[in-house]
Amino acid sequence: MKPFDCDWLIEADIPKLQGAMEAGEMTAVDLVRGYLERIDKHDGLLRSVLEINPDALEIAAALDRERRETGSRGKLHGIPILLKDNIDTKDRMHTSAGSLALAESVAPEDSFVAARLREAGAVLLGKTNMTEWANFMSGTMWAGYSSRGGQTVNPYGPGELFVGGSSSGSAVAVAASLCAAAVGTETSGSIISPACQNFSVGIKPTVGLVSRFGIIPITHTQDTAGPISRTVADAAILLGALAGADDRDLAASFDADRAHRDYTPFLDADGLRGARIGIPRFYYRELDEERMEIAEEAIAVLRKRGAVVVDPVSLPCESADWDAEVLRHEFKKGLNDYLARLGPESPVRSLRDVIAFNERNADRALKYGQGTLLWAEETSGTLAEATYRNSLAQSVMAAREQGIDHAFREHRLDALLFPGDEGGSDLAARAGYPSLTVPAGYAHKGVTPPDGCPTKGPQGITFVGTAYSEPTLIKLAYDFEQATRHRRAPALMNT
Numbered sequence: 394m395k396p397f398d399c400d401w402l403i404e405a406d407i408p409k410l411q412g413a414m415e416a417g418e419m420t421a422v423d424l425v426r427g428y429l430e431r432i433d434k435h436d437g438l439l440r441s442v443l444e445i446n447p448d449a450l451e452i453a454a455a456l457d458r459e460r461r462e463t464g465s466r467g468k469l470h471g472i473p474i475l476l477k478d479n480i481d482t483k484d485r486m487h488t489s490a491g492s493l494a495l496a497e498s499v500a501p502e503d504s505f506v507a508a509r510l511r512e513a514g515a516v517l518l519g520k521t522n523m524t525e526w527a528n529f530m531s532g533t534m535w536a537g538y539s540s541r542g543g544q545t546v547n548p549y550g551p552g553e554l555f556v557g558g559s560s561s562g563s564a565v566a567v568a569a570s571l572c573a574a575a576v577g578t579e580t581s582g583s584i585i586s587p588a589c590q591n592f593s594v595g596i597k598p599t600v601g602l603v604s605r606f607g608i609i610p611i612t613h614t615q616d617t618a619g620p621i622s623r624t625v626a627d628a629a630i631l632l633g634a635l636a637g638a639d640d641r642d643l644a645a646s647f648d649a650d651r652a653h654r655d656y657t658p659f660l661d662a663d664g665l666r667g668a669r670i671g672i673p674r675f676y677y678r679e680l681d682e683e684r685m686e687i688a689e690e691a692i693a694v695l696r697k698r699g700a701v702v703v704d705p706v707s708l709p710c711e712s713a714d715w716d717a718e719v720l721r722h723e724f725k726k727g728l729n730d731y732l733a734r735l736g737p738e739s740p741v742r743s744l745r746d747v748i749a750f751n752e753r754n755a756d757r758a759l760k761y762g763q764g765t766l767l768w769a770e771e772t773s774g775t776l777a778e779a780t781y782r783n784s785l786a787q788s789v790m791a792a793r794e795q796g797i798d799h800a801f802r803e804h805r806l807d808a809l810l811f812p813g814d815e816g817g818s819d820l821a822a823r824a825g826y827p828s829l830t831v832p833a834g835y836a837h838k839g840v841t842p843p844d845g846c847p848t849k850g851p852q853g854i855t856f857v858g859t860a861y862s863e864p865t866l867i868k869l870a871y872d873f874e875q876a877t878r879h880r881r882a883p884a885l886m887n888t
Contacts, residue, residue: 406573407468422450425453428473428518439546439565439569440543441571443478443539447486449518456471466512472514474518475572477520477560480609482504483502488609492526492540492541493751494741505603505645507607513634522539525538531766549851550849555850558583558587567622568591574631575621576631577621579818581823584619589814592851593832594622595620595621596827596866598619599617602863603637604637609728610728612720613723614789618635620635624874624880636653656863660868664869668865669807670701670810670869674704710791713791719788726776728744748770797821797826797857797859798824801859807858817857833854
């Protein structure tokens, strides 16, 4: 076998990697070494990877032996995957949510996600940086920053372009070909946003399609893990490994036929033909001229590919008074429950302990303060408050009955189309419904709005559906992707 060139990995998709291993052109060990070389070469600038699995090469070698002796387990056999640093792995890696308080924490058992990936034959390559506590620590914290890992930057314009959060490291590592694919988590926009900003594909599944067991939580109402990849096909492959019922997560205790072990049959290059797609113009109103042009070009592609575009679509929830009380109350309860599982050796056993740890180590841990943690600590942690119950009922009802479900009933839709993460990611998150973003163009000028986040750089469009409509969203996004092929590697990484 000839020496392996790690630059071959740039933009390589999972089927290409799998085909090369099946043909004997490379091994899983080659892939791990190649990605490690790229991480060593580029991640000093990007800061997307928090730590490498010290057992990755050994795991890859075992999977190579298994392939030779008994054959492949399937599409992910020997494929190196990175995990966001709030996903538990029972190995020599840590799970910290980017926090110094948990920098040495080793999970007592695998998360559902990690266990499913191991079962599928994936190599868990390492953990990715993230916005600390999944961006539920401080209202001033910059997306992609953690006390443990520093600031993740966008490879399309380091120090210049918004990186998106909180699964920033997962999206950047994917965009820069530092892994075959990655897993992120989302509460509201945390997969969709960084995928959009880094010319990647992201799927935020229906809440409960992927068990949250072993994931450091914000809210059981909205949290989910999901794939980030360079192609829709790779995202479909990864979703098939992640989806499944699990009695340890109440939301994931569903009939098994709601989850597919293989989503690749839904990769339909003619998937837009006849589909009814609604355009909720309210969520386009703040686009600058260049981003509006990208959105309009995407809508034109839908029509050209045979979709029925319903434009405009109005949602009664557009005037809703949204708040964050559900996240505030469920965060304290969920985090306290998670930390209690870590055992007596953990330096923190509650949100109060985390706050105290940060105060003792303020010079390293509180660059942006911890106002959101303090705000959450004010709650009882019992979910008994009327404020919480009322907010939960209002949020779910508005997002579903006065939002996504209303539009689907009124116009017989297959999906809603949103520009990037403009409103649609939050609406789908509150409803617990799936969304899928795919690259749609590049804004060369952009504007800098009052929040300081520049709008230039990679842009995506996001398809939003109803519960368990992932097959439909994959079909629509795959057709759009194949017809446009907007995805391109960052120039910085093509070396």
